[in-house]
Amino acid sequence: MAINFNQVGFTYQLNTPFATQGLHDVNFTMPEGKFTAVIGHTGSGKSTMVQHLDGLVIPTAGEITIAEQRIVPTTKPKELNKMRAHVGLVFQFPEAQLFEQTVLKDVMFGPKNFGKTATEAEAAAKRALRTVGMAEKYDERSPFELSGGQMRRVAIAGVLAMEPDLLILDEPTAGLDPAGQEELMTLFARLQKERHLTVVLITHQMEYVAQYADHVVVFEGGTVVKEGTPAKIFDDVAWLQEKQLDVPIAKQFADKLATKGVTLDTVLDIDALADQLAEQLGGSAHVH
Amino acid sequence: MTPIIELSHVTYSYPNSDTPALKDLSLTINQGEWVAIIGHNGSGKSTLAKLLNYLLAPTAGDITIAGTPVTEENMWAIRDMVGMVFQNPDNQFVGATVADDVAFGLENRGIAREEMITRVQAALTEVQMAAFADREPARLSGGQKQRVAIASVLAIQPKILILDEATAMLDPKGRREMIALVHELKTRMGDELTVLSITHDIEEAASADRVVVINDGDLIETGAPAQVFANADKLREFGLAVPFAEQLKEKLRERGIDVPASYLTTEGMVDWLWQSISTK
Secondary structure (H helix, E strand, O other): OOOEEEEEEEEEEEOOOOOEEEEEEEEEEEEOOOHHHHHHHHOHHHHHHHHHHOOOOOOOOEEEOOOOOOOOOOHHHHHHOOOOOOOEOOOOOHHHOOOOOHHHHHHHHHHHHHHOOHHHHHHHHHEHHHHHOOOOOOOOOOOOHHHHHHHHHHHHHHHHOOOOOOEEOOOOOOOOOHHHHHHHHHHHHHHHHOOEEEEEOOOOOHHHHHOOOOEEEEEEEEEEEEEEOOHOOOOOHHHHHHHOOOOOOHHHHHHHHHHHOOOOOOOOHHHHHHHHHHHHHHOOOOOO | OEEEEOOOOOOOOOOOOOOOOOOEEEEEEEEEEEEEEEEEOOOOHHHHHHHHHOOOOOOOOEEEEEOOEOOOOHHHHHHEEEEEEEOOOHHOOOOOOOOHHHHHHHHHHHOOOHHHEEEHHHHHHHOOOHOOOOOOOOOOOOHHHHHHHHHHHHHHOOOOOEEEEOOOOOOHHHHHHHHHHHHHHHHHHHOEEEEEEEEEOOOHHOOOOEEEEOOOOOEEEEEEEHHHHOOHHHHHOOOOOOHHHHHHHHOOOOOOOOOOOOOOHHHHHHHHHHHHOOOO
């Protein structure tokens, strides 16, 4: 599902004395079947934008297109029900939304809500639970007796069980330990490739952006200030710092080397860095 | 060096659980130390923190804080000495304003009003939040909320500050500011303040004087960050992050390059690389 924002604006409590502008003049395109990362410091408008993707809020200006669905200020939330069935939204700390008595029932809730029969919902829920690596033995357990990482995976299965075409992930790995973070990101990357999903990832972790994203959208002050490939976005370090954004560690490291006179081609990940360094070291280093 | 936290053969099992969350753990932390406790989710590190101020009582073993046994009888004296800041900044606010919130712990302890006003002001100044004294806590950023939470703890004038994944929910900027704040507090207060930070953040752990690794309830290793972080394989085995310079060393080794065996910081690695490359 391709996504296009055209001059989109959103004002909280419009036409009241409390009106506050959340977004203004937002323009971008997220390509279908690709991995798009959304970055920007806290309060830049990223999360407000994301709420538009699921029709949780309707823009107060401009036009949004998500696949065939057009959303304008006069669109009624009800008109978006059909689209919403194709959009999976994983909020921050999604385990806070678990509520059912068993893991399986919790994951079945979504598909049932969108009109699947109990049998269909159960099959979808079981598929989703195995996809996120939750073994069958947990199906009948209470979700509240699981570890934090397991609860997170069950909550994500709840979204995957609806078999969305568009998967939106808002800081999906926050608070997990490094191994848990890596497992989840690998899962999302695999799903995106296997099912040709359109993935939108909101993150502060530039390593993920460098490693997984095809496309990057940068927010600041309620609007988009840059859009492009990770290589393009991370090219201008001074600009990123001014926007209070980090640079991937491999690039920071390469930039430190550059100040000492060791110059390398653009690197965003550790493997590219190691390749180039090995080549430069090759002459003097002892090769086994 | 004076020991301030002493755990001797401490075991803790949660009700209805077959395996203990902590097993026969012994550990001494000296006054003025900054110790980072690392371990994967569910390793027992937060359980350890909760035992230290009697939020949980050990199933077996003894704990003392500054020589005082941690028991039900001494619970309030212990809690005056041990202040905790938790992961979620939204779960620890009670006051309508930032100043009220910091005053809460003092009111509970029956501190006189004059003294209370001075202490609240001083604590907020320590964390650079004095300008926000009359603001509503809900309207602060995550990093600001955690700074106020630290101020609430400092107002009690504790000997020990426990940060239980206090930076986990912050953005990178908020996280760096928190680490910088702890550095400042440590510099200013010296041995008056002992810091125990429970964390996944490698940068935060590397700032500590000592790192303690806990895995499935067992104390695996304790040592200087350089010593603990040098063993990448072991860190990975316990589900922990490996510092970037160590990851890079591994990658270079795989590519047939001879790299130093000892631990290198990022700066150390940069120096080693440019020297090796320029003398080629």
